[in-house]
Amino acid sequence: GHIVHLLFIIVLAALPSMLLNFPVGMASRIYSNRRRKVALAASKVKIKGYDVMLSERVLCSIVLVPTLWMIYGLILFFFTNLDGPSLAVCFTCFPLFSYWSIMATEEGMADVKDLRPYVMRMIPSARKRLAALPATRKALRADLRAVIRHIGPSLGDIYYEKDVNWQEITTETKRLSTISSEITEETKAEGKKED
Numbered sequence: 001g002h003i004v005h006l007l008f009i010i011v012l013a014a015l016p017s018m019l020l021n022f023p024v025g026m027a028s029r030i031y032s033n034r035r036r037k038v039a040l041a042a043s044k045v046k047i048k049g050y051d052v053m054l055s056e057r058v059l060c061s062i063v064l065v066p067t068l069w070m071i072y073g074l075i076l077f078f079f080t081n082l083d084g085p086s087l088a089v090c091f092t093c094f095p096l097f098s099y100w101s102i103m104a105t106e107e108g109m110a111d112v113k114d115l116r117p118y119v120m121r122m123i124p125s126a127r128k129r130l131a132a133l134p135a136t137r138k139a140l141r142a143d144l145r146a147v148i149r150h151i152g153p154s155l156g157d158i159y160y161e162k163d164v165n166w167q168e169i170t171t172e173t174k175r176l177s178t179i180s181s182e183i184t185e186e187t188k189a190e191g192k193k194e195d
Helices: 002-042 050-079 084-122 124-155 166-194
Strands: none
Touching: 002 050, 002 084, 050 084, 084 124
């Protein structure tokens, strides 16, 4: 089911995506990478510069997408014998087809991520690891429960009560923390006096 759905989405998205989104995507990727490198060279705090890259990609796309539509509109006007209404329909469909191809590509990427477990089952070494997962989960669950049983009683009411009033616990914790800091400061002050 997933593979057929993925193939259908890929075919559905391929043509409009190749014509309307791919040129803009490639141009914005090249431009934003150049801008990212410039920003990294000029900055002492940027590590990777992904914020600059994404900002530049958005700005570039805002400019290039309508420009590409205009170029396609001019190509249709000068190099085809379409009449005015047909040209208007084609030109007004560019945003719609562009949006559909983006949505289809996004759906296709979600399907590709869903396919990973199926592909992993075909690889023998991964199949062994996947077969061992239920036993690993069971062991982890048992270890976690043992740790909770061991540490839990030391937490007092938090462990034993069904309904815990977190507001009271937070207030009490802050009060005890304040008392503890006051005692620590008094102890330090007394130690300085003795010196």
